Amino acid sequence: MAFSDLVARLDAxxxxxxxxxVTYQPQAGGSYQVTGIFEEGRRPEEATPGMYTAIFFRAAxxxxxxxxxxxxxxxxxxxxxxxxxxxxxxxxxxxxxxx
Numbered sequence: 001m002a003f004s005d006l007v008a009r010l011d012a013x014x015x016x017x018x019x020x021x022v023t024y025q026p027q028a029g030g031s032y033q034v035t036g037i038f039e040e041g042r043r044p045e046e047a048t049p050g051m052y053t054a055i056f057f058r059a060a061x062x063x064x065x066x067x068x069x070x071x072x073x074x075x076x077x078x079x080x081x082x083x084x085x086x087x088x089x090x091x092x093x094x095x096x097x098x099x
Contacts, residue, residue: 007089011058022055023073024062032063038074053079053096059086066092071099 019035026032034057041051055072059065070081072094079096086092 004089007091008058011089011091015056015058020074024057025071025073026062026064027067027069028064030063034061036072052082053098054093055096056091056093059090059092062092066094070094072096 014037015035018037020038021033022036022038024032024034036055036057039054039056041053055074057066066081066084066086068081068084072079072081078099080099081094082097083095084092085095
């Protein structure tokens with residue numbers, strides 16, 4: 001089994017165990033339910049007191065490539081994507097700022 005297959009299986013297992021359903025809204029329009037792993041208070045925010053939040057998805061689960069400015073709603077709270085960190089194995093971690 002290839003390494004990328006092992007990572008995909010691990011990602012699926014982690015999303016199944018720790019994932020939450022969120023609403024993903026790309027700038028191009030539309031609203032999609034996607035499962036992601038939410039990481040509240042991930043890194044310090046310098047412009048405003050507080051912390052940035054992050055969420056992990058499998059890139060293939062998103063309707064389009066994630067971009068800065070997309071919106072994610074988690075438990076009724078809206079966030080804007082401020083940074084996109086994609087890995088070589090199909091994962092994408094979005095850094096979010098509360099709107």
